[in-house]
Amino acid sequence: MKKLTMLALTSAMVAGTPAMADLVFPSLSYRTGPYAAGGIPFADGYADYFTLLNQRDGGIGGVMTRVPECETAYDTERGVECYESTRGEGALVYQPLSTGITYQLIPRTTADGIPMHTMGYGRTSAANGDVFSHTFNYPANYWDAASVIINQLLEENDGSLEGKTIALLYHNSAYGREPIRTLQTLSEQYGFTLTEIAVDHPGQEQGNQWLQIRRERPDYVVMWGWGVMNQVAVQEAINTRYPMENFIGNWWAGADHDVEQAGAAAAGYRSLNMNRLGDMPVFDAIREHVVDAGLAAGDGSNIGNVLYTRGVYAAFLAAEAARTAQELHGTADIDAAMMRDGMEALVIDAATMEAAGMPGIGPEFSVSCEDHGGTGMAIMQQWDGEQWVTLTDFIAPDDSVTQPLVEEDSAQYAAENGIEPQCADS
Amino acid sequence: MPDQLIFAMEVTFNGLLNGVMYALVALGFVLIFKASGIFNYAQGVMALFAAMTLVGIQEGRVPFAHLINAMFGTHVHEFGWEVPALLAILLTVLVMVAFAYLVQRFVFRHLVGQEPIILFMATIGLAYFLEGVSDLMWGSEIRNLDVGLPQGINDWIDSTTFEALGYGFFIDNLDIAAAVIAAILVMSLIAYSQYTKNGRAMRAVADDHQAALSVGISLNYVWILVWSLAGMVALVAGVMWGSKSGVQFSLSLIALKALPVLMLGGFTSIPGAIVGGLIIGVGEALFEFAVGPLIGGATENWFAYVLALVFLVFRPQGLFGEKIIERV
Numbered sequence: 001m002k003k004l005t006m007l008a009l010t011s012a013m014v015a016g017t018p019a020m021a022d023l024v025f026p027s028l029s030y031r032t033g034p035y036a037a038g039g040i041p042f043a044d045g046y047a048d049y050f051t052l053l054n055q056r057d058g059g060i061g062g063v064m065t066r067v068p069e070c071e072t073a074y075d076t077e078r079g080v081e082c083y084e085s086t087r088g089e090g091a092l093v094y095q096p097l098s099t100g101i102t103y104q105l106i107p108r109t110t111a112d113g114i115p116m117h118t119m120g121y122g123r124t125s126a127a128n129g130d131v132f133s134h135t136f137n138y139p140a141n142y143w144d145a146a147s148v149i150i151n152q153l154l155e156e157n158d159g160s161l162e163g164k165t166i167a168l169l170y171h172n173s174a175y176g177r178e179p180i181r182t183l184q185t186l187s188e189q190y191g192f193t194l195t196e197i198a199v200d201h202p203g204q205e206q207g208n209q210w211l212q213i214r215r216e217r218p219d220y221v222v223m224w225g226w227g228v229m230n231q232v233a234v235q236e237a238i239n240t241r242y243p244m245e246n247f248i249g250n251w252w253a254g255a256d257h258d259v260e261q262a263g264a265a266a267a268g269y270r271s272l273n274m275n276r277l278g279d280m281p282v283f284d285a286i287r288e289h290v291v292d293a294g295l296a297a298g299d300g301s302n303i304g305n306v307l308y309t310r311g312v313y314a315a316f317l318a319a320e321a322a323r324t325a326q327e328l329h330g331t332a333d334i335d336a337a338m339m340r341d342g343m344e345a346l347v348i349d350a351a352t353m354e355a356a357g358m359p360g361i362g363p364e365f366s367v368s369c370e371d372h373g374g375t376g377m378a379i380m381q382q383w384d385g386e387q388w389v390t391l392t393d394f395i396a397p398d399d400s401v402t403q404p405l406v407e408e409d410s411a412q413y414a415a416e417n418g419i420e421p422q423c424a425d426s
Numbered sequence: 427m428p429d430q431l432i433f434a435m436e437v438t439f440n441g442l443l444n445g446v447m448y449a450l451v452a453l454g455f456v457l458i459f460k461a462s463g464i465f466n467y468a469q470g471v472m473a474l475f476a477a478m479t480l481v482g483i484q485e486g487r488v489p490f491a492h493l494i495n496a497m498f499g500t501h502v503h504e505f506g507w508e509v510p511a512l513l514a515i516l517l518t519v520l521v522m523v524a525f526a527y528l529v530q531r532f533v534f535r536h537l538v539g540q541e542p543i544i545l546f547m548a549t550i551g552l553a554y555f556l557e558g559v560s561d562l563m564w565g566s567e568i569r570n571l572d573v574g575l576p577q578g579i580n581d582w583i584d585s586t587t588f589e590a591l592g593y594g595f596f597i598d599n600l601d602i603a604a605a606v607i608a609a610i611l612v613m614s615l616i617a618y619s620q621y622t623k624n625g626r627a628m629r630a631v632a633d634d635h636q637a638a639l640s641v642g643i644s645l646n647y648v649w650i651l652v653w654s655l656a657g658m659v660a661l662v663a664g665v666m667w668g669s670k671s672g673v674q675f676s677l678s679l680i681a682l683k684a685l686p687v688l689m690l691g692g693f694t695s696i697p698g699a700i701v702g703g704l705i706i707g708v709g710e711a712l713f714e715f716a717v718g719p720l721i722g723g724a725t726e727n728w729f730a731y732v733l734a735l736v737f738l739v740f741r742p743q744g745l746f747g748e749k750i751i752e753r754v
Contacts, residue, residue, distance in 0.1 A: 032557075034676040036566035172724040198724035202676040204667065205683075205726060207440055207598075208714045214596055215433055228676040231568065235670050239578045239598050257568045261672035299492075299503060 022066040023059065023334070025050060025318055026086040028096045033073035034202040035227040037257050038307055040298065042097060043069065045311020047297035048290050052282075053319060055289040060322050061332035074227075076100040083108065092339040093117055093318055099175035102135075107417070110134045115340040117321075119314050120145070120251055120274045124178055125409035127373025129344065130423045132410065136343050136372040138317070139362050140274045140397075142224075143405055144376030145250045146179040147397035148272060149222055150186045152380055162191040167218040169209060169225065169233060172198040176224045179250070183222070185401055192219075203229025210236040223249040230258040234266050244268030251378060256305045259383045267385035272378045275313045275361050277388055279304060282312060282357035306388060309361070316356050321346045344369055363394045369423035376402065427591060436587075436595045437715040438708055443601035445707020446608045447666060451684040452691065452699040453611070454659040459693045460632045461652040464534070464545045468553035470681025472522075472657055475560045477664030477673040479521050481569040484514040489563045511573040515661070522657030523650075530650045538645070557678065568672040575603050575669050604666045611662060612696060615655070624651055632694075682727075686734035692744025701745060709733045 027046050030039035050065040059065050068089060070082035079101030083094060094109060094116045096102055102122035109116045115134045118126065124143045126135035140148075153161060168183055170176035180196060187194040195218060197209050203225060210233075213221060221242065223233055230253045237247050245268040249258070254271025283303050291300040302308040325334045325342025334342070347366040353359055365374040377394035413419070451473065458466045466472075482489060486505040495501060509517070533548055576599035588594035619625035630638040631648045639645060664673070667680055683706075691702025710726045710733070718725045737745065 031566055032561055032675070034674070034679065037568040037674055040566060196723070198722060200724040200727045202679060204671060204676050204680065205444070207444055208437070208711055208718070208726065209723075211433075211437060211440060211596060211715075212719075228671050228674060231671045231674075235577070239600075240596055241579060257672070261568070261570045263570075294499070299495075299501075301503075 022090070023063050023322055024086075024090045024092055025065060025067050025315070026082075026089070026091045026094060027067050027069045028072050028079055028082045028086075028094060028098075028101065029069050030072050030074045030097070032071060033075065035074040038227060038252070038255060039074065039097065041255070041302040041305055041307035042311040042314070044296070044298040044302050045308040045313075046095070046315045047311075048286050048303075049282075049312045049315035049319070051290045051295050051297070052286050055293060055295065056285060060319055061326040063332045065319075072096070072098065072101060074098055074100075076104055080104050080108070087112060087114060090335070092322060092334065092336055093343070095119065095314055095318070097121070099123075099178065100173065103174060106132065106135050112336075113340070114336040115343050117314070117318060117343070119310075119317070121175065125406045125413065127371065127406050128410035129367075129369050129372035130410070130421045131414045131419055132372060133422050134340060136367065138346070138367055138372060138374030139348075139365050140251075140376045140378055141373055142178040142250070143182040143402040144373070144397040145272055145378060146182040146222075147186065147402050148376070148378045148380075148395045149248055149250070150183070150190065151398060152392065152395055153220060154190065160190070164192040164220070165195065165216070165218040166192050166220045166222055167195040167197055167213055167216070169197045169199060169206075169213070169221055169223045171203060171225050171229055172200050175226065175252075179222075179224055182402060182405060185405065186398075189401065199225070199229055199233075202227055203232055206232050206236050210240050210242075213242060214240045219246065221247045223247070223253045225249060225253040229253075230255070231261050234259055234262050234269060237269070238262055238265045245270065245382075248272075248380075251310075254381060254388070255307045256388070264385035266383050269383045270380055270391065271383075271388075273306065273381045273388075273390075274378050275310055276379060277304075277306065277309060277381065277390055280358045280361065282316075285357055286312075312358070313361055316353075316358065316361075317346070317348070320348065320352060320356075343367060344372070373406070429593070432591050432593050434712065434715060436593075437711045439595060439597060440601070441708035441711030442704055443597065443605055443707070444711060445687075445704035446605045446700075447601070447663075447703075448683045448687045448706055449700045449703025450604065450608050450611075450659065450663040450666060451680050452687040452703055453608075453615075453696065454656040454663065455681075455684055455688055456691075456693060456696055456699045457615075457652055457656045457659065460695075461628055462534070462545075462631075462649055463542055464549060465542070465693070466656065467546065467549040467681070468556055469656065469660060469684065470678040471553045471556045471560070472525075472660035473664035473667070473680060474673070474675065474678040475525070475556050475664075476518060476522055476657060476661035477571065477668040477677055478560050478564040478569065480514055480518040480573075480661065480665065481571050481668075481673050482564045483517050484509050484511060484573075485569070487564065492565065493562055515573070518661055519658055522661060523654045526650050526653030526657055529653055530646060534649060535646060553678075557675075566675065568674040571665065571668040571673050573665060573669070575600055575665070577669065600666070600669055607662060607666070608700075611659065612700060615696060624648075628652060683730065686730040688744070689731075689734035690737045690744055692746040695744070695746030698744055698746030706730050706733060 029043035047067045050067050054064050072079040072082050079096050099121050102118045118137045120140050124141040126132040126137050183194050199206055247269050249271035251272040251274050259266040290296050321343040324345050325338040326332050328341055329338045349364045353361055363375050363377040376397040380392040381388045382391045454469045458464055486507040488502050491503045580597045580599050583597045584594035627643045627648050687702040687706050691698030710730045713729045714725050
């Protein structure tokens with residue numbers, strides 16, 4: 001009996017311990033707190049895609065994946081704690097989905113040799129791989145987003161924004177302040193007047209800010225919001241009768257829940273998106289292999305919405321980087337250093353996206369030692385009162401504006417932290 | 427009239443109406459503090475919980491669906507019916523009364539006679555517990571709230587001020603509705619406490635617990651009553667704030683806006699909560715209008731506390747608080 005008990009205990013311990021060969025993709029998610037509404041669909045999409053790979057393909061390169069979740073509540077301190085508590089599990093890459101957490105993790109992940117992917121958020125100048133060896137922000141970053149919006153407005157205004165006024169309504173945080181520098185540079189270049197209007201965390205109150213917008217009637221309002229700030233801003237724009245088609249959010253201000261409360265009244269509101277929308281074969285596969293099998297991270301109701309799709313896209317990019325790393329190093333059992341190499345050699349083309357069941361979800365791009373940022377392209381989408389519809393093809397940013405800013409900022413970071421360029425031999 | 431003056435008038439009116447929204451939250455704090463001496467840190471979370479419950483009932487959602495599904499392998503999320511707004515509000519009130527009973531029965535009944543700091547700590551625990559229960563019961567997603575309240579610019583005010591001043595004022599219909607509802611709420615509370623037996627019992631307990639006990643008033647009953655009333659006030663605040671943003675976690679943070687109102691108006695005065703709310707609302711709006719653009723904006727949150735601190739220096743008990751008399 002005693003032997004049987006020992007055997008059962010040992011079996012339970014073995015079963016409870018992750019296999020050494022698991023490919024570990026920690027998810028620093030936030031399913032609680034003021035930003036949960038955005039965190040939940042992203043985390044669901046991220047987890048479900050890896051579950052799909054396990055269920056349908058037997059993992060990546062024959063090795064099963066594992067996505068341990070740690071709740072950050074979008075709190076920087078808790079995010080760092082989550083990193084510390086999960087990095088020992090053989091973590092291959094981190095996606096903190098928070099600019100504040102990203103800033104704290106850049107030196108830590110670099111020191112620990114674990115790559116971090118901050119897709120469309122985080123420190124923009126991390127696009128310079130020469131300085132930020134372990135941080136990647138492909139396929140686009142905030143400064144690209146600012147430039148893409150201005151390029152689109154130039155297109156709509158016959159190439160000139162001279163004399164126009166643009167108000168930047170931003171979340172008063174590291175995240176919200178990121179585009180200011182780029183927009184200031186662009187305002188000097190194109191002759192428009194930029195008004196910066198800050199909204200304090202969490203953004204529940206914006207009455208004064210929208211009174212100012214109503215008084216000054218800028219030609220366009222560009223929003224860098226997240227969480228409740230987005231829903232309130234959309235409602236205030238409707239209340240003050242600001243023309244919705246001139247109100248443009250970045251890609252974190254264009255989720256379904258940002259406009260659903262306002263519904264049809266928000267029709268016309270536009271936002272960027274770094275990934276294309278629409279029903280894709282990958283969602284059918286997730287329904288079949290994940291949801292129907294009772295393995296979905298959520299209840300399946302988020303499948304196909306903006307942030308779920310982005311979570312799937314983020315997981316796809318991580319999985320493809322892992323696959324690249326396996327090919328590069330000739331082993332399926334990769335570690336964080338190999339994963340970093342895979343991310344730096346990543347090539348995403350139409351065939352890769354098609355094969356993954358998400359044709360054209362993002363732009364084609366490749367990563368290199370110097371360029372960790374991708375093409376910076378984004379689409380413009382518009383809320384038609386019931387759903388988001390794609391307005392444009394992928395729009396390119398103006399690299400001649402963003403690149404010098406990236407180089408200047410990263411050079412400053414390198415000087416402050418004594419970092420030597422790492423791509424000299426590549 | 428100079429443009430800046432006209433704009434300042436518009437900002438002032440909006441500030442006053444914002445102040446009413448703050449006062450709505452502060453009222454819940456005052457009710458509980460006045461009757462039991464407890465500073466209820468959970469008031470903001472109660473607003474979130476009440477609004478979440480209202481929407482959940484309205485949409486026919488199954489409470490604790492995630493838990494039920496995880497435990498029994500089911501896939502139930504909705505009952506398949508929708509409940510009219512008025513009935514949903516009534517059912518939510520019942521839930522808040524049940525919540526008041528449970529809080530009293532399982533928490534504060536055991537803490538009678540403890541130091542105020544212990545009671546305060548208990549409400550902190552209660553806040554986090556309720557936050558978790560709210561998540562577990564209804565989920566963390568944003569819920570759309572529609573109980574038929576008007577929203578958007580008031581056209582009559584817009585056109586009238588435009589004719590008179592050459593600039594149409596923006597006043598949100600929702601803010602006007604909130605002001606009317608707050609006025610009705612305050613008058614009802616005052617009438618209830620003045621002219622009903624329960625109200626008189628509440629006032630007696632507020633004046634002196636021991637004396638009230640000695641004449642046969644049940645402390646437990648009065649506290650359940652007070653927590654129920656605070657729950658109803660939380661529901662009103664949750665509905666008002668949630669109509670703008672949808673019902674979501676950040677509703678619980680509106681309690682932070684009530685603190686400067688309480689510091690200013692006093693913790694024991696219903697009129698104090700109203701006047702405090704109005705002063706904070708106007709003060710922060712005018713400061714943001716006049717000084718905000720010079721110092722980067724987003725001043726509302728911290729300036730409200732500066733304003734309250736200034737008042738505290740000169741009148742520590744708040745504008746309407748009971749005077750602190752220490753006899754040696």
